[in-house]
Amino acid sequence: MRIISGNYKGRRITAPKKLPVRPTTDMAKEALFNIINNRYYFEDISILDLFSGTGNISFEFASRGVKNIIAVDQHSGCAQFISKTSEELKFDISVIKSDVFKYLSKAHFKSDIIFADPPYNFNQEQFGKIPQLVFENSLLRENGMLIIEHSEQTDLSKMLYYSESRKYGGNVFSFFELENNLI
Template sequence: MRIITGIYKGRRFDVPRSFKARPTTDFAKENIFNVLNKYVDFEDSMALDLFAGTGSISLELLSRGCREVVSVEKDRDHAHFILQCLEKINATNDTLICGDVFRFLKSNKKLFNVVFADPPYTLNNIVDLPDLILTGKTLAPDGLFVLEHGKHNNFETHPMFIEHRSYGSVNFSLFR
């Protein structure tokens, strides 16, 4: 796993083979961040990475200058790996929460400019995530929600849907 661009550009982290999480491929990550650049000024943004997995998206957000990133990951081993990566780059502006995403969203009091969610593609309630994020108290006005999902999900009829991108088997739906 590597950081594509920004202040930590080129840094690599070896994800343990035992991990269940599938990090977003470098190809997909680079391309979706190129798209996001037209919607988001990352510098000074508050970002939320849900289902953080290996921390790949959190690290990319930090590298691109986000003022603060909150990473939520339920699996303790994955959270520990993310913490090690954050320590390697001396990041002090990431808050790592080892816990359930849905519990976090219920108790969250912060507004984020960017919310990125990369849930397991087989998550039963993946179709509920856009409404949960967009109608809750999570996304700032004019904020952007990015949902990574499998090819079997289609969110184009959602009233706040703005764009879909596909990179191989990786799909992203963007909402505002």
Template sequence: MQKKKPAKVPVHGPQHAKQVRIIGGQWKRSTLPVLEALGLRPTPDRVRETVFNWINHLRDGEWAAAQVLDLFSGSGALGFEAASRGAQNVLMIDSNSAVVRQLDSIKAKLNAANVTVQRGDAVASAQSLALRGQRFDLVFLDPPYQQDFLSKALPLCAGLLKEDGLVYAESGLPLTFEGEEVPEWMAAWEVVRADKAGMVYYHLLKLRLKN
């Protein structure tokens, strides 16, 4: 009797999409290529659709005056989505040179005059922007999950937001905590909206009102 061949085991882990698409706005249905860079994991289309529905509701659909910061830009899916919907300015920052070159290429292809692309360390850039007094209506935080970037970057966002500003945070764990279990880096933040898709937890946050 012929022996069955052993099942092949994938050695590279789960395969992520090689491209994502813009959901709404002037560049709706435009595709964005995704580099196979270390830690690059674009926000899925259906998650972005949900998130931008949340944001539209909370902002009453008003994008024209929005100042947006995309700190760990990666594929650019979040930043270009905001730009497509009419944000006044979107500052996209990433530390990977190849990623930055691709973001510049996409910006040129879309003729996205409201997008600025910079290469830089996200945490250092956030500190510098806060010191310069730059403030944003919306900050996207979608860092690599395993390197504890969220706990370092989120506290800095308190000095980067305008009044009633929002932070979108994506992570491998929920950011909802009970009582005294709240970590110090989350203490200043209130979870406005939260959901899960597969292994991805995504949240909209705002600063807690001070007594």
């Protein structure tokens, strides 16, 4: 994987092969960040990266100047890799090793963007639990958005707070917000 923009543009990061991850492709990541870039100033926002895996999305935000990032993953190898890489790159990413659903149930940190990249084999109920917990617990700041990455076989359009989806290759990003006035 590589960082596609910002201070560390072009920097390759090699994650251990044993991690149970599926990093977001460069093409999909570039498209996603073009959308985000048109709506936010990176230096002014806070990010919650759920099911963070290799930290690919957190590293991209950090490279672009985001200073307030929390990465949550329950796999100890993933959490260790993100911590180690963040330290090497001098990124200020807080890493929390936790089950995402337990974390969301207890979290008080409000974010501008919450990005979730759960396993593609989640069922509708598991996917639905993410926006439910985010919005029930008021974890987004005003004008904030939740972005869930999933496969094209999954349809999240009937869920509460759904705004729209964008498809890039086999990746789909579904956007959720309090007001459906996204892009």
